[in-house]
Amino acid sequence: MKIRVGVLYGGKTTEHEVSIITAVQAMEFLNTDKYEVIPMYLTKENEMYTGAPLKEMDVYKEPELLKRYCKNVVCYNKDGALVLQNKNGLFKKIVATVDIVIPAVHGYNMEDGNVQGLLETYGIPYTGSDIYGCTVGQDKVFQKQILEAEGVPVTKYVWFYDNEYYENETKIIDDVKKLGFPVIVKPARQGSSIGIKIAKDEEVLKEAIEEAIKYDDKILIEEVINNMTELNCSVLGSNSYMETSAIEQVMGKDEILSFNDKYIGNGAKKGSAKKISASKGMASTDRVIPADIPEKLAKDISETSKKAFRALGASGVVRIDYLYDKKSKKYYVNELNTIPGSLSFYLWMPLNKEYDELLDDMINIAVKRFKNKLKKTTIFESNILSTFDGTKGTKGMKGKLGQK
Secondary structure, three states, X not given: OOEEEEEEEEOOOOOHHHHHHHHHHHHHHOOOOOEEEXXXXXXXXXXXXXXXXXXXXXXXXXXXXXXXXXXXXXXXXXXXXXXXXXXXXXXXXXXXXXOEEEEOOOOOOOOOOHHHHHHHHHOOOEOOOOHHHHHHHHOHHHHHHHHHHOOOOOOOEEEEEHHHXXXXXXHHHHHHHHHOOOEEEEEOOOOOOOOOEEEOOHHHHHHHHHHHHOOXXXXXXXXXXXXXXXXXXXXXXXXXXXXXXXXXXXXXOOOOOOHHHHHHOOOOOOOOHHHOOOOOOOOOXXXXXXXXXXXXXXXXXXXXXHHHHHHOOOOXXXXXXXXXXXXXXXXXXXXXXXXXXXXXXXXXXXXXXXXXXXXXXXXXHHHHHHHHHHOOOOOOOOOHHHHOOHHHHHHHHHHHHHOO
């Protein structure tokens, strides 16, 4: 009997379309001799649809096709599996049953632990990092604080909430000035370079902060690394075993690796998912794999990637992005992506691990984690409320509250 794999994607996020690309790729490469592949597409209104047409990119271009040929469903747990049931109609028919879920979601509201928390509630195994790893993975400030404590190199930074900026703009601007211009301003919990801008003076800094605040109430500002090149490394594993991929060197056309670089540029291709070579859908990004860097640097980045993976509680496959100063020969962890676009399959191919094998590994890691978790104590058999007299307790409390 085949394992029924649900691929969950889309959702109410600025990275909705990027998620679709990742999911369609994964569905095309999953080994259908082993798995029954079940799309679980969330619209931007968080309505879930399933159906075979969702495995093709064309259906997303015409919303009416989606509603005509796919089924609107809701989920619930039944006998240890996740059931997809017709939402509309007189008869609530079960459309599909899922044994394990691959979250192919990206961005705020989806990749940050919300989806993982829902799957935990359903009691269904899923690939990738758990709630804690995803929460930390989405918050760039959390990442820096944890990595600093673990001795992993990160750039100098300042962070604050939007209300703090409006209440004491002068202090925050002064703190940023200590970093020295230029600086890079980011919404702390967004992805795909959305809301990011480089500021070379105070006037542009204020504009960049206002732009970032449109996307998040938590803002991160970092020093800009001169003579910089971006290096990325993927890690596959769990807290008990880790392996690293080939390292890539990313060549962006803009001043920073922008949303335009990643998804829109001239290199964008049409057609099937196999024709989309992307890191989070980076259809137009130029890259060198393996990166043209010294052997010692490659080894150091590989070991640092494992250290960061463990410190941030990651699992499954992630991508860790680095900033490398070619002049000082120093590197810094920029961020960890808990659900990288295209699941970073292209970084594993130079090591002779094909995409279908990578997906197999992710599923096996998820099943093992799920089984291990079942062995842990999560509830107690005893009922402490059986000897609790709520009425007496309340009266006693009232008496104490009345004392002066």
